[in-house]
Amino acid sequence: MSNIIFTIIILSSIGTPIAGFVILLLLNFFDQEFDYLQLENKQMRMEKEMQRMEYLQLSQQIHPHFLFNSLNAMLSLGRLGRTKEVVEAMEEFSQFLRYNYTDKEPLVPFSYELEHTNHYIAIQQLRFGSKLSVSYQIDVTAVKTTLPPYILQSFVENAFKHGLENKPGDKILMIELKREGSWVQLAVKDNGPNESITQNWNQGIGLANIRKRLKLIFDLRTSVMINRTDGMTVVTAEWPYTPGGESI
Incomplete structure (x- = not known):
């Protein structure tokens, strides 16, 4: 009996330090694992913040061009002495500015984007009158989608800058969502x-900007393309359907 007790004492004296050492190793491992997870979470937050800042910068690149084009359209009306149209254009422009300088989420309803863009189209409609024809083909199954602003x-x-501005006679603009x-x-x-519009677009920041913005927002397939077909310039963007918008 005394031998058994002695053996237990010996094993305990040997096993306790080993167990303590193992526990210390485990504690150190879990501590390192926790530190690693903290570092990984910090890196993810930093990457997300960098993406957000890059996205905002890409969005802001578009604003000055739109502002200048709108002002030029109103100046053209003024030079022609079309005072009434200038006042109407200013009203449309003020509505445009209101939207342009409000904080927006990374994705906004398509209906908001269409309403906003229509203020710019209204200015061009006043400028070109009956020469400009604008049509819309909106799929009811797609209308509630959201998309990146602008x-x-x-x-x-x-479409105006590279094509319709220099188009004599009738000018056609079509907006389609499906x-x-x-x-x-x-x-x-x-x-x-302009037959070289694809080169002009691809060499500028326009398409590259939009491609990058879509890529920053979505993890799934997106695309932006431009081509000429049947005498029309067609620019398309494709992204995953993300419901959340309002009906038109």
Whole structure:
């Protein structure tokens, strides 16, 4: 009996330090693991903040171009002595500014974007009168989607800048939104004469800007393309359907 007790005492005296050492190792491991997780979370927060800052910077690149184009349109009306149209254009422009300088989420309802862009279109409509024809084809299954701010605006702005501004005679602008499964496609078409528009767009910040903004927002497939077909310039953007917007 005494031998058994002695053996237990010996084993305990040997095992206790080993167990303590193992516990210390485990505690050190968990401490390191916790530190690693903290570091990983910190890096994720930093990456997210950098993406947010980059996204805001990309969004702000568009604003000055739109402002200058709107002002130029109103100046053209003024030079022609069309005072009434200038006043109407100023009213539309003030509504545009109100939207342009309010804080927005990374995704906004399509209906908001369309209403905002229509203020710019209204200025151009006053400028060109009956020469400008604008049509809309909006898929009811896609209308409640959300999208990054100013994408529609940028497409319409460049339709005038690269095409319709220099188009003699009738000017056609078409805005289409449709849904294909889990994706939404936005297309802006114009009958401007500039055959080199694809080169102008691709060399500038326009398409690269929008591609990058879509990529920063969505983890799924997105695309931005431009081509000429049947005498029309067609610019399209595609992104995952993200409901949350309002009906038009």
